[in-house]
Amino acid sequence: MNGKEWAVQTADLTRKFGDFVAVDRVTFTVKRGEIFGFLGANGAGKTTVIRMLCGLLLPTSGQASVVGLDVYRQTEQIKQNIGYMSQKFSLYADLTVRENVAFYGGIYGLTRQDIRDKQAAIFSSLGLDNPDMRTSDLPLGFKQRMALGCAMLHDPPVLFLDEPTSGVDPGARRAFWDVIHHVAEKGTTVFVTTHFMEEAEYCHRVSIMNAGKMIAVDSPGHLKLAHEKKSMQDVFVALVKKEVAG
Numbered sequence: 001m002n003g004k005e006w007a008v009q010t011a012d013l014t015r016k017f018g019d020f021v022a023v024d025r026v027t028f029t030v031k032r033g034e035i036f037g038f039l040g041a042n043g044a045g046k047t048t049v050i051r052m053l054c055g056l057l058l059p060t061s062g063q064a065s066v067v068g069l070d071v072y073r074q075t076e077q078i079k080q081n082i083g084y085m086s087q088k089f090s091l092y093a094d095l096t097v098r099e100n101v102a103f104y105g106g107i108y109g110l111t112r113q114d115i116r117d118k119q120a121a122i123f124s125s126l127g128l129d130n131p132d133m134r135t136s137d138l139p140l141g142f143k144q145r146m147a148l149g150c151a152m153l154h155d156p157p158v159l160f161l162d163e164p165t166s167g168v169d170p171g172a173r174r175a176f177w178d179v180i181h182h183v184a185e186k187g188t189t190v191f192v193t194t195h196f197m198e199e200a201e202y203c204h205r206v207s208i209m210n211a212g213k214m215i216a217v218d219s220p221g222h223l224k225l226a227h228e229k230k231s232m233q234d235v236f237v238a239l240v241k242k243e244v245a246g
Contacts, residue, residue, distance in 0.1 A: 141172025
């Protein structure tokens with residue numbers, strides 16, 4: 001699979017667990033520097049797709065590449081070129097904010113000076129006056145933004161965010177998306193899954209998954225226009241109903 005303009009490419013990507021088809025022949029592309037939303041209810045297959053693209057789970061069949069690297073043969077290189085933020089808060093709660101950043105910076109092979117510079121940037125973006133407080137004491141919205149900062153410590157060209165705003169209030173979600181847009185403006189490709197339909201409005205393009213299949217891909221504006229709906233929630237409901245009806 002080729003194409004320098006694409007950060008992510010898939011063709012008939014499939015993953016089975018026994019007889020269960022979790023991801024069913026999914027095909028899409030994501031442009032470099034694009035915010036690409038992956039929408040769907042819990043269990044639709046979004047996380048399974050992300051795990052395959054991140055080199056954490058081998059596909060059953062089909063093709064996929066991330067920044068030109070093959071998900072079958074180059075999983076370790078893929079891991080070095082992406083940032084990943086999982087659904088569950090992944091930082092160490094018993095460490096301070098400063099210690100978490102230093103720990104993850106060490107994993108990514110950053111120099112001490114790089115780590116100090118990154119710490120200053122993260123503390124500034126979070127508005128933290130006391131970076132030596134335990135991470136467990138941070139409000140959830142701050143924890144999520146800190147996790148995003150740690151996922152970006154090594155300046156990866158592609159950032160995978162798996163339902164990053166689950167459990168946070170609407171105000172914190174909006175603030176988190178402000179950070180995502182700032183990141184994308186600097187050229188980073190952001191691939192984000194969510195089951196909050198209003199978050200689709202913040203993406204350049206979105207895909208909609210249902211029962212392991214991708215049933216739509218386009219910009220939010222085009223999808224609403226094509227289906228004559230006022231919101232992405234209405235588009236999602238209409239498409240899923242149509243898919244279920246066959």
